[in-house]
Amino acid sequence: MRMYDLIEKKKLGEELSTEEIYHIVNGYTNGEIPDYQISALLMAIYFKGMNVRERYDLTMAMRDSGDILDLSSIDGVKIDKHSTGGVGDKVTLVLGPIIASIGVPVAKMSGRGLGHTGGTIDKLEAFPGFNVSLSEDDFIKQVNDIKIAVTGQSKNLAPADKKLYALRDVTATVDEISLITGSIMSKKLAAGTDAIVLDVTVGDGAFMKNTKDALELAKSMVDIGKRADKKIAAILTNMDEPLGFAVGNNLEVIEAINALKGNGPEDLMEVVYELGSQMIVFSEIEKDKAKARKLMEDAVSSGKAFDKFVEFIEAQGGDSSYALDIDKFQPAKYKIPVEAKEDGYVHAMKAESYGLASMSLGGGRETFDDVIDMSVGIVLNKKVGDVVKKGEAVCYVYANDEDKAKRAIEMINNATVISPEKCDHMKLIIDIVE
Ligand code: URA
Numbered sequence: 001m002r003m004y005d006l007i008e009k010k011k012l013g014e015e016l017s018t019e020e021i022y023h024i025v026n027g028y029t030n031g032e033i034p035d036y037q038i039s040a041l042l043m044a045i046y047f048k049g050m051n052v053r054e055r056y057d058l059t060m061a062m063r064d065s066g067d068i069l070d071l072s073s074i075d076g077v078k079i080d081k082h083s084t085g086g087v088g089d090k091v092t093l094v095l096g097p098i099i100a101s102i103g104v105p106v107a108k109m110s111g112r113g114l115g116h117t118g119g120t121i122d123k124l125e126a127f128p129g130f131n132v133s134l135s136e137d138d139f140i141k142q143v144n145d146i147k148i149a150v151t152g153q154s155k156n157l158a159p160a161d162k163k164l165y166a167l168r169d170v171t172a173t174v175d176e177i178s179l180i181t182g183s184i185m186s187k188k189l190a191a192g193t194d195a196i197v198l199d200v201t202v203g204d205g206a207f208m209k210n211t212k213d214a215l216e217l218a219k220s221m222v223d224i225g226k227r228a229d230k231k232i233a234a235i236l237t238n239m240d241e242p243l244g245f246a247v248g249n250n251l252e253v254i255e256a257i258n259a260l261k262g263n264g265p266e267d268l269m270e271v272v273y274e275l276g277s278q279m280i281v282f283s284e285i286e287k288d289k290a291k292a293r294k295l296m297e298d299a300v301s302s303g304k305a306f307d308k309f310v311e312f313i314e315a316q317g318g319d320s321s322y323a324l325d326i327d328k329f330q331p332a333k334y335k336i337p338v339e340a341k342e343d344g345y346v347h348a349m350k351a352e353s354y355g356l357a358s359m360s361l362g363g364g365r366e367t368f369d370d371v372i373d374m375s376v377g378i379v380l381n382k383k384v385g386d387v388v389k390k391g392e393a394v395c396y397v398y399a400n401d402e403d404k405a406k407r408a409i410e411m412i413n414n415a416t417v418i419s420p421e422k423c424d425h426m427k428l429i430i431d432i433v434e
Contacts, residue, residue: 003027003037010044018057025061029160035167042164042173050178055220056227058178062186065160069136069192074143076105077231077283080191081275082184083199084207084217085117087355088242091199092120092150093256093309094264095272095279100148101299101308104283107143108150109157109191113364113372116205116355118252121152126253126329126374127318134316148312158186177213181220188225195231195282197275198222202430203240205351211236211430218433231282236430237271241349241384244268248363248377250329251398257323260306267383270428273297332375333400337393338412345423346382346394346416353415354378354395357408361399376400378412385425388418 001023010016016024024041027033050058071078081096083089096106113119121132134142134151142149161183168174168183188196200208200218208214218234225232237243244265246255259268273293280292299305306323313320322328358364362373381393388394394416399405 003033003041007037007040007044010041010048013048015051016054021054021057022061025058025065025160028163029065038164038167039171042168042171042179045178046173046176049176052220052223052227055178055181056224058182059185059189059224060228062158062160062164062182063189066156066158066190067154068190069157071107071140071143071192073140074105074107076103077195078105078107078143078193079195079197079279079282080108080188080193081197081199081279082188084184084201086201086239086243087116087118087205087351087358088244088247088252089118089201090123090244090246090252090256091268091271091275093123093253094259094268095276096148096150097260097309097312098272098296098299098305099276099279099283100146100312101304102280102295103147103285104279105143106148106150107139107191107193109153110150111153112368115366116352116359116364118247118249118364120150122372123249123253123256124150124316124318126250127313127320127322130313130318131316142315146308146311146315148308149316150312153187157190161186175207177217177220180207180217181224185221185224185228189228189230193230195279196225197278197282198232198234199271199275200234200236201239202236203238203351205242205355206239215431215433218431222433233278233282234433235271235274235278236432237274238426238428238430239351240426242351242354242378242380243271245380246377247354247358247379248361248398249372249374251377251379254326254329257306257309257326260300260309261303262300267428274429330375332377332398334398334402334405336397336399336405336409337381338395338397338409338416339391340388340394340418341390341413342418343390344388344418344420346384346386346388347419347421347423348415348417349380349382349384349394350415353411357397357411357415360411361397361404361408362401373400378408383425385423394418
């Protein structure tokens with residue numbers, strides 16, 4: 001098989017066979033096919049796309065390029081939840097303990113934050129001592145013992161994706177549906193769960209900027225999941241403004257703790273309950289979604305969900321006294337209000353810019369080697385649709401450096417739109433694909 005012929009074939013919009021796709025993925029992973037040929041192929045795929053069969057083969061070839069977790073020794077239906085990324089997205093921290101406290105096994109591999117979006121693993125490191133690299137045996141044992149474990153992604157999970165993603169990143173071929181589907185779903189399938197619930201974010205702070213593209217991606221991933229015999233659903237959620245009020249690591253952890261104690265922001269809890277009720281239905285603990293949601297609400301109001309969170313932090317070696325007393329989290333040096341420049345309604349708080357502002361304070365990383373400042377970030381005082389008075393705080397910036405704070409405030413001012421016309425709150429759940 002000559003790589004030249006395969007590039008030519010895709011360039012002309014022809015279908016690649018299963019054998020050809022495995023040849024490409026394996027050849028690239030083991031270094032036999034050079035970057036320049038795969039770059040050309042990626043660009044051909046970008047323009048000509050892949051049909052569902054090709055996408056499935058691409059996903060499976062990438063999944064098979066590394067380890068596949070065997071979670072069969074965990075009792076019950078194992079479920080994974082994945083978000084395509086957002087600003088202020090602390091859903092896993094709230095959702096995981098709630099459904100684990102109901103008996104749903106949560107065996108989750110999470111990532112670190114990059115760019116303007118955060119990552120669950122970074123947030124869990126807010127608890128001193130928390131171990132984010134469990135061995136496979138410890139991971140499985142913990143899920144069997146307490147129903148929840150969250151660990152960083154193992155190095156050899158879908159290694160083809162690591163190479164391909166790095167190449168896509170520098171060849172302007174990240175935003176193509178077949179390639180995104182293969183990248184996300186190969187890792188989800190290698191993670192070995194029986195069911196997957198996807199949170200496909202849409203809007204300014206998301207990867208997919210409009211509903212049409214997000215819906216296409218959601219359908220594509222659900223299609224592949226079903227072909228691989230998984231129970232799967234995708235929920236499209238709005239990411240035009242940050243989720244909840246807090247953006248930044250410690251600030252988001254504090255918000256998640258408050259949410260588990262029954263004081264969560266409405267929008268965050270809506271996403272948590274929508275995803276969670278779907279997960280409970282997949283687990284077969286409850287067949288009716290409305291009843292599943294009630295189970296979750298009861299777990300929060302009874303304190304069961306918060307107790308599970310404390311148990312989970314302790315099981316992974318973390319200092320749970322921080323969960324019991326949030327004042328223990330190191331505060332940032334400065335808390336500066338960003339004031340509204342006029343009376344009116346908040347029309348936009350552009351999520352990407354808020355994420356970038358938090359990152360510029362030191363709360364995010366530009367490359368994987370950057371060290372995060374856990375204490376900085378932003379806490380919103382208003383959401384889109386709220387009334388605001390001139391001089392009132394739209395949000396607060398938490399900073400450790402005055403110059404960085406000034407820059408972040410400027411970014412926030414440019415990303416916040418206030419005008420006299422009335423404006424509705426944002427619709428959060430945009431669509432569900434099953
Ligand atoms: N996240 C991934 O893991 N892969 C993509 O291609 C896009 C988002």
